[in-house]
Amino acid sequence: MKKYKIILICLVLVLLSTCLYAYAGIVGPVAAHPKYSVTVYAGPSTSYSSLYSVNTYNTVYVLEKEGSYYYIEYGNKRGYVPSGSLEPASSSGFSDVPYVSYNYKSAKIIEGVSAYYGGSSNYDEIGSVDTNEKVSLLKNDNDYAYIEYTVSSTRKKKRGYVPCDNVIKTNIIVNNQNNEAYHCTIKTNGNYLDSRYINAAEKLTKMVFNDKYLNNANYNYDYYLFGEYDSTYGYHEGIDVNDRKYGTEIYSLVTGDVVNNPGGSYGMIFIYDDSDNVTYIYEHCINIKVKKDDKVYAGKTIIAEEGDKGAPGNCHVHVQVVPGKRTYWENWMTGLDKHLKSLDPTYYIEKNYNNYSFK
Numbered sequence: 001m002k003k004y005k006i007i008l009i010c011l012v013l014v015l016l017s018t019c020l021y022a023y024a025g026i027v028g029p030v031a032a033h034p035k036y037s038v039t040v041y042a043g044p045s046t047s048y049s050s051l052y053s054v055n056t057y058n059t060v061y062v063l064e065k066e067g068s069y070y071y072i073e074y075g076n077k078r079g080y081v082p083s084g085s086l087e088p089a090s091s092s093g094f095s096d097v098p099y100v101s102y103n104y105k106s107a108k109i110i111e112g113v114s115a116y117y118g119g120s121s122n123y124d125e126i127g128s129v130d131t132n133e134k135v136s137l138l139k140n141d142n143d144y145a146y147i148e149y150t151v152s153s154t155r156k157k158k159r160g161y162v163p164c165d166n167v168i169k170t171n172i173i174v175n176n177q178n179n180e181a182y183h184c185t186i187k188t189n190g191n192y193l194d195s196r197y198i199n200a201a202e203k204l205t206k207m208v209f210n211d212k213y214l215n216n217a218n219y220n221y222d223y224y225l226f227g228e229y230d231s232t233y234g235y236h237e238g239i240d241v242n243d244r245k246y247g248t249e250i251y252s253l254v255t256g257d258v259v260n261n262p263g264g265s266y267g268m269i270f271i272y273d274d275s276d277n278v279t280y281i282y283e284h285c286i287n288i289k290v291k292k293d294d295k296v297y298a299g300k301t302i303i304a305e306e307g308d309k310g311a312p313g314n315c316h317v318h319v320q321v322v323p324g325k326r327t328y329w330e331n332w333m334t335g336l337d338k339h340l341k342s343l344d345p346t347y348y349i350e351k352n353y354n355n356y357s358f359k
C-alpha cells in the first residue's frame with residue numbers, strides 16, 4: 001500500500017511540475033494589426049531594404065522588439081516595422097514581447113547560399129548571399145545562423161537565416177599602430193556556431209570586463225573559442241575575449257590566490273581556485289596589478305589591463321582553465337604542461353558567473 005502512495009505522490013509531483021513548466025513557458029508571439037498599411041523592412045531601421053507591406057485587416061505576430069522596431073512574422077515571412085505602427089489584438093498589449101539587442105560578430109559565407117525569413121526552409125526566401133561575402137552573425141537558431149549582410153545591387157542591408165554549415169566565424173584583430181580593424185579568417189569545421197561555447201564566451205567577456213562596456217551601444221567584441229583549430233597555432237586551449245581596446249581593466253573572474261609572479265613574455269597570471277582545484281591562466285596582460293600570494297575576488301579585484309604581450313598586434317585576453325595548482329609560467333611555456341589537459345571551460349565559466357559580483 002505504501003508503495004502505491006509513493007507512486008501516486010510522484011505522479012502528482014510530475015504533473016504539477018509539467019504544468020508549472022508549461023505555464024512559465026507561455027511567452028509567445030503577440031498578435032497585432034497594423035494601424036495603417038505598413039512597410040516591412042529587413043532590419044530595425046529604414047536603412048534596411050524594404051520588403052513588402054501589410055494592410056490594416058491583416059494579423060501579424062510580434063516576436064521581439066529591437067530599438068523602436070518590432071520584429072514580426074506574417075505568413076511565411078518576417079521583418080521589422082516601427083513599433084508605433086501596430087495595435088495589439090488583445091488587451092494584454094505588448095508587455096510579453098522580449099526586448100533584444102544583438103552583438104555583431106564577424107563572419108563570412110563559405111559557399112553561396114539562399115537566405116530565408118526564418119530558421120527553416122519552410123519560410124520564404126529573402127535573397128541569396130555570395131561566396132566569401134563578409135556578413136555579421138547575430139545569433140544562431142538551431143541549424144540556422146541569423147545574419148546581416150549588404151545587398152550589392154542596392155547597397156541596402158538585409159537580415160536573413162542561412163544554414164550554419166555555410167557560415168564561417170572570423171576573428172577581429174586590432175592593429176596597435178593605427179588602430180585599424182582588419183579581419184583574419186580562422187579555419188573552422190563548423191564548431192564556431194556551437195552555442196554552448198558562444199554563451200560561455202559571452203559570459204566570460206562580461207566577467208573579464210565586469211560588464212562595464214557592454215551597456216554602451218557602440219561596444220563590440222569578439223572571441224576565439226576553446227577547441228577551435230587553427231592551422232598556424234593548432235588547438236586553442238582557452239577562450240579569447242576582447243573589446244578591441246588596449247588598457248581596458250581586467251577583473252578576476254574567480255575568487256582565489258595568485259600563485260606565481262605574474263608577467264613573463266606572455267603577460268601571464270595564474271590564479272588558483274582551491275574549491276575546484278583548478279588554475280585559471282590569463283595571457284597577454286599588461287600593467288599587471290597583482291603579485292604572488294595576493295588574494296583576488298571575483299568581480300572585485302582588477303588584476304591587469306588588456307594588451308598584446310606575447311601576441312603583438314592582437315590585443316585580447318586569453319583565459320584558460322587547467323587542473324590542479326599550476327605555479328610557474330616558465331614550466332607552462334617550456335611545454336612541460338602546455339598541451340597536457342586544458343579543461344573545457346564552459347562548466348567553470350557558468351559556475352563563476354553565478355558567483356560573480358557585477359558592479
Ligand SMILES: [Zn+2]
Nearest residue numbers: 238239240318
Ligand atoms: Zn587564446
